[in-house]
Amino acid sequence: MKSGDSTTINVPPESSAVSKGKAPLLPVAAGPASSGGWKKGIAIFDFILRLFAMVAALAAAAAMGTSDETLPLFTQFFQFQASYDDLPTFQFFVIAMALVAGYLLLSLPFSIVTIVRPFAAGPRILLLVLDTVALTLTTAAGGAAAAIVYLAHNGNSNTNWMAICQQYGDFCQKVSGAVVGSLIAAMLFVFLVVLSAMALRRI
Template sequence: MKSGGDSTTIDVEARSPSKGKGPVLAVHHVKEEKGGMKRGMAIIDLVLRIGAIVAALAAAATMGTSDQNLPFFTQFFQFEASYDDMPSFQFFLIAMSIVAGYLVLSLPFSIVSIVRPHASGPRLLLLILDLVALTLATSAAGAATSIVYLAHNGNASSNWLAICNQFGDFCRNVSGAVVASFVTVVTFMFLILLSALALRKHH
């Protein structure tokens, strides 16, 4: 602005239209990064659950079809080994079927965690139910393991004879079922760890 012969200059501070938005953009970027990490963990959770379903169903199906007959003198008089002759194997079949059913029902909640990675409710629910299912699967696997060990090695103190020399197919089936159940147990451990990490990142 000019006054008479003198000139007076007024400096006007130029304001950037983005001034003051830097921290907001940074926070938004951090939230997007955390959301992407949680979504990735939720995808891993879904894949692990599908794998656990396969392992649990394999354990239940293998145990449920474990049956072998041995002819003795004639084809009309036979020795039979079946899973339903032993309460531990019956409990194993029921428990692993329940675990497999729960895993199938948990898939929608896992998908919700992918769609809404910041939602802590579904993740917390899965964590609690996974702990219950892990306990059930571990008890079933442990009970079946003790019987499989006796079937392979016997126990002289209690006059329990090893039967795997005669019932080889039966022992292979029940042993495979036990291995599949422990795969399910290990998978549950990873699922619980993922849920705990995801919930921790909410805070």
């Protein structure tokens, strides 16, 4: 090799990320904490709705169970009386709403579990199934009682069913309020079922 010759070594240029000592950016997947907030919010709202539904069911059962009125007449041996236990439909209503209220009370601990553990699927599925059953029972009891209350207010001339609410005003007022309470409980159950479905959607 002659003294005038020079040897050069070509080094490929490094990437800007490597030359600066930085790793290339990679996409980071959102963790469970990103959706845990809204699931916990749904669980808290679920608990509040259960309290309101329990109050509505208890109020409906109590109003129907205390519906009793006796018309004042001159003799105590011949009286006209209207009571919820005179009709099997109203008896079924009281039993059904008491069962629904008891279920809602027992479901509160499971609702609390969904608040503490918003990603637990087991308690949420159990509540969804039982809420659907309770919704069916509430709707059946409320619908059957509403039909009798309608006849009590308006009667039916084709079947000789006389309207009795003009005579038994307090009785009709209580049974009507009981039916309204059952319908409110049924609407709250619809919201509970929808909330459970939304919470299970991304578990």
